[in-house]
Amino acid sequence: MLWQLDLAVLTLVVVVGIGSIMVKDLLGAAIMFGAYSFLMCLLWSIMGAVDVAFTEASVGAGVSTVFFVAAVFRTTRRTKD
C-alpha cells in the first residue's frame, strides 16, 4: 500500500464528496456520487479488500447511481442548496 497513492485518492474522495453535496443540480449530485463510489472502490482495491471493492463497484457505483438517476427523473432536478 503506497501512502502517496492512498493520500491522493483520499483527497480526491473528499473533494468529490464535498462536490456532490454542494452542486446545485440533483442530477449532477447523482453523477458526482457515482464518481465518489468508484473512487471508494479504487481505495478498497489499494487496501487489498478486493471482494469489498468489486461489490462496491457493482452495487455502489452501479445500482446506487441508477436509483438516484431514476428518483431524480421521477421528481425534479431543481434544488435550492
Place this chain on the structure above:
Amino acid sequence: MMGEFMQAVIAKYNYWIYITLMMIGLYAMIAKNNLIKKIVGMNIFQTAIILFYVSIGVKKGGTLPIVEHGHGAHAHAVHAADYLNPLPHVLMLTAIVVSVATLGVALALGVKVYREYQTLEEDEILARIREK
C-alpha cells in the same frame, strides 16, 4: 512536545480523513434542505464507516487473504501474519448491501413525498403540512 504531537497527527492521516468524510455526511444530513441531498449525505456517512473498518484489516507486508498453494496447504503451515485480516472485509460486504437497501427505501419515500407535496425542499413541505 509539539513536534511529537504533529508527528502523531500526520502518521494517522488516514483516520483524520475518514473523520472528515464522516462529518461531511453528518453535515449534509442535518443542514441540507433537499431530501435527495440528505440521502447522499447518509450514504457518504455509511461509506466513511465502511472505509474505517476495512482499513483496520490492512497489515504491513500482508497479501490478499487467499491461501497460496491451495492444493499443498497441508504440507506447510499458513502464517496469518502474511495475509490481510479478512474478517472486516466480510462484515463490511454485508454493510454495503444493507446501505443499498436503505438507499432504495429512502428514495422510494422521497418520490412518495414529492407526489404528495410537489417539492423536495424540507421547509416547503413543512409549510404545506401547516397549511392543511
